[in-house]
Amino acid sequence: MIKEVKIHFFGASNTVTGAKFLIETSETNILIDCGMFQGLKELRLLNWKPLDFNVPSIDLVLLTHGHLDHVGYLPRLLLQGFAGEIVGTEPTLAIARIILLDSAKIQEEEAEKANKEEYSKHNPALPLYTVLDAEKTIKLFTAKPEDKWIQVSDSISYRFQYNGHILGSTFIELDINGKRFVFSGDLGRRKDYLLKDPKKPRWADYLFVESTYGNKIHPDENVEDLLVEIILNSLKKKGILIIPSFAVERLQTLIYILWKLYQKNRIPNIPIIIDSPMGMNVLEVFNQFPDWHKLTPAEYNAMCKHVKIVESYRETWEEIDDKRPKIVIAGSGMVTGGRVLTYLQQFIDEPTSTVLLVGFQAEGTRGRQLQDGANEIRFFGKYYPVKATIRHIESLSAHADQNDLLDWMSDIKNIPENVFLIHGEPCSSDALRVKLKQVNNWNSSVPKLGDVVTLRI
Structure with a gap:
């Protein structure tokens, strides 16, 4: 026992990144x-440090989803001696495979570029892990179904539940x-364009809840109206509209919305360039797992045909050299x-350019700098003036806001013994802590x- x-x-x-929560028991x-x-930077440096734990004694990794800030440290875990199972749903592992291979490739390329152009303080600059490390990690993947209890030991079992x-x-x-x-993992939102509504827990003795937007209510804005206005303004300036996008979910949602806007004759047939090999690989995962989303096969095929896919770095430069809107x-x-980064390096200093941010921008990222009005930004060791128009549509975020979070917890029948607010910057987590006390009369930390918290059970 x-x-x-x-x-x-x-x-x-x-903080909102680097999700890792170790459950240590006698079994x-x-x-x-x-x-x-x-x-x-102080957070990124932690990626190079080993976990303060005997890693070979970790038996199992359970993944809530495939985003980099939830799977990206896995190869480093193997380098420290982990040899157990890595478990998630089938689409989560399919996405994690894409993310890890892409991350490893980018790190290898950036280390090579830094060494060639000598802009790194490290000599030589090294990748955090290699493609070979990522491939070894993927071999430990084991898929389990959603909504089914899995026994781990005499006293421990787990279940994955859809969260959108x-x-x-x-x-x-x-x-x-x-x-x-x-x-909770990262919680989705109700009435998403592509995904079903999150399921809700019914009981929780110990609750670990994300708080990315724990202090915010997403604005009640019409996403389609905003996109139309931004696109038409960009066309009026005869410029390029650059949308930095998360390869998983946001990119596919944007493709869907832009296709629908064209179908409704709200925007002209402006070229839509998709330059994200990882994003297109994830789009294929949508095709593989139709039961996990709301797209019909006809919608999927039509929206894919509506965009142009860039398949090589040479094509990236062809698009950059083509100055048409x-x-x-x-x-x-x-x-x-x-x-x-390549597009922004070329166009961020052009007043005719527009940059549209469509998701959460973590503290210390270039996206947050642009969102906060930086007048210059650094790429590959050099600074570039920001003359482009910067726009942000917060309501396109895939994260639940404060109301969504409270709604997700609303069916819990008991009062949890402990509530831990995680995956949030301090002001967001603390705001949700206060709100939970006010609404549910729950104490949280x-x-x-x-x-390290010790629980007697």
């Missing part, structure tokens, strides 16, 4: 998510000695890497990176 559980907060605690050790830190954030994403219910631990959607969503 397990008498106590230790929770190690290795990531996404007082088994389970890591919930294994994400990479992004944004602030991205394709394949879930919250995790973990039963230990009959006590239920619920990890267009929409370019390219990774990454927080402007931390990927093909969008905001753990810090490195905290």
Whole structure:
């Protein structure tokens, strides 16, 4: 019989990135998510540090979904001796495979570029992990179905439950000695364009809830009207509209909305360039798992035919050299890497250009700098003046806002013994803490990176 559980907060605690929560028991050790830190330099440096735990003793990794800040540290875990199973839903593992291979390739390319152009302080600059490391990690993937209890040991079982954030994403219910631990993962929103509404937990003795937008209500704005206005203004300036986009979900949602706007004759047949190899690979995952989203096969095929896919870096430069007005959607969503950097390097200093931010921009990222009105921005060791128009549509975020979070918790029949607010910047988490006390009369806490909490069960 397990008498106590230790929770190690290795990531996404007082910050939105690097999700890692270790459940240590006398029977088994389970890591919930294994994400990479992004944004602030002091956080990114943590990616190079080993976990403060005996990694070979970790038996199992459970993944809520496939985003980089939830899976991107997995190859580093293997380099520290992890050899257990990595478990998620089928679409989550399909997306995680794409994300890890793309991340490894980008890191190898950026290290090579930094060494060639000598703009790194490190000599030599090294990738955080290689494609070979990523391939070894993928071999440990094991898919499990949604909404089915899986037994881990005599006292421990878990279940994945649909939560509507991205394709394949879930919250995790973990039963230990009959006590239920619920990890929200990143929660999606109701009435999403592509995904079904999140399921809700019914019971939670220990609740771990994301708080990305714990202090905000998404504006009641008409996304389609805003997009039409931004696109028509960009056309009027005869400029290029650049949309840095998360390759998973936001890119596919944008393709769908733009196709629908054209179908409704609200925008002209302006070229829409998709320059995100990873994003297109994820679009194929939508095709593989139709039960996980709302698109019909006819809609899927029509929206894919409406856009032009860039398949090589040479084609990227062909699009840059073609100065005709267009929409370019390219990774990454927080402007931390990927093909969008090449476009911004060429067009950020053009007054005719428009940059549209469509998701959460973490502290310390280029996306947050642009959102906050930076007058210059750094790419590849050089600074470029920001003369382009910067726009932001917050309501396109795939994250639940405060009302969505409260609604997700509204069917819980008991009063949780502990509520931990995670995956949020301090002001967001604290605002949700106050709101939970006001609305539910629940006490909650905001753990810090490195905290260890011991629970007697």
